[in-house]
Amino acid sequence: MxxxxxxxxxxxxxxxxxxxxxxxxxxxxxxGFASPSPLNSQPWYFIxxxxxxxxxxxxxxxxxxxxxxxxxxxxxxxxxxSASLSEEYISSFAKNVGGAPVIIFPTIPKxxxxxxxxxxxxxxxxxxxxxxxxxxxxxxxxxxxxxALWVETEIMAYLGLKDRELVTVMPIGYRESDPKPTxxxxxxxxxxxx
Ligand SMILES: Cc1cc2nc3c(=O)[nH]c(=O)nc-3n(C[C@H](O)[C@H](O)[C@H](O)COP(=O)(O)O)c2cc1C
Numbered sequence: 001m002x003x004x005x006x007x008x009x010x011x012x013x014x015x016x017x018x019x020x021x022x023x024x025x026x027x028x029x030x031x032g033f034a035s036p037s038p039l040n041s042q043p044w045y046f047i048x049x050x051x052x053x054x055x056x057x058x059x060x061x062x063x064x065x066x067x068x069x070x071x072x073x074x075x076x077x078x079x080x081x082s083a084s085l086s087e088e089y090i091s092s093f094a095k096n097v098g099g100a101p102v103i104i105f106p107t108i109p110k111x112x113x114x115x116x117x118x119x120x121x122x123x124x125x126x127x128x129x130x131x132x133x134x135x136x137x138x139x140x141x142x143x144x145x146x147x148a149l150w151v152e153t154e155i156m157a158y159l160g161l162k163d164r165e166l167v168t169v170m171p172i173g174y175r176e177s178d179p180k181p182t183x184x185x186x187x188x189x190x191x192x193x194x
Contacts, residue, residue: 012141
């Protein structure tokens with residue numbers, strides 16, 4: 001069962017205009033809460049938004065394609081050039097975040113210590129992955145939309161959270177269709193002592 005979710009999950013960028021019941025979203029959030037964290041500190045805080053506030057936030061999020069060149073410049077050329085998503089597709093997705101009726105905003109506390117920051121990011125990323133897998137197994141889809149971090153200041157000002165920072169933006173909803181499988185490089189490992 002876990003294998004099914006791990007190996008069949010795909011990033012979803014196109015959603016049905018169908019509301020997601022809060023009880024279903026609570027299951028997703030609970031899976032996030034079940035993640036491990038240093039000293040069980042649970043540094044995450046999730047803001048789950050739908051309705052008018054979701055629409056307001058989309059008006060901010062949709063500005064991220066303006067930074068696409070900066071975003072792609074962070075990756076090695078062979079990766080950014082082989083990215084299968086065209087600029088046109090990204091802009092059309094960004095307009096209404098693929099129609100996702102709900103958006104989850106995972107946050108962690110602002111910290112200046114590099115170690116403390118790193119462990120909080122790891123814990124929150126683990127919660128995000130739990131949520132993505134659970135969402136998938138419940139028939140939903142998600143996209144971990146870190147590109148929206150380019151408009152983080154505006155998003156956090158809207159949400160009114162001064163002492164926290166955004167880890168990603170995660171649109172969630174029922175999948176319009178199942179996306180195509182993606183490939184993996186199975187050579188990214190070194191075995192020692194076997
Ligand atoms: C940390 C992280 C950041 C990502 N950022 C974005 C993003 O900004 N925009 C986007 O469309 N997808 C984003 N994705 C989704 C990846 O593009 C996707 O996971 C990858 O292409 C593999 O596809 P799959 O998830 O369907 O297997 C991100 C995924 C992760 C884990």
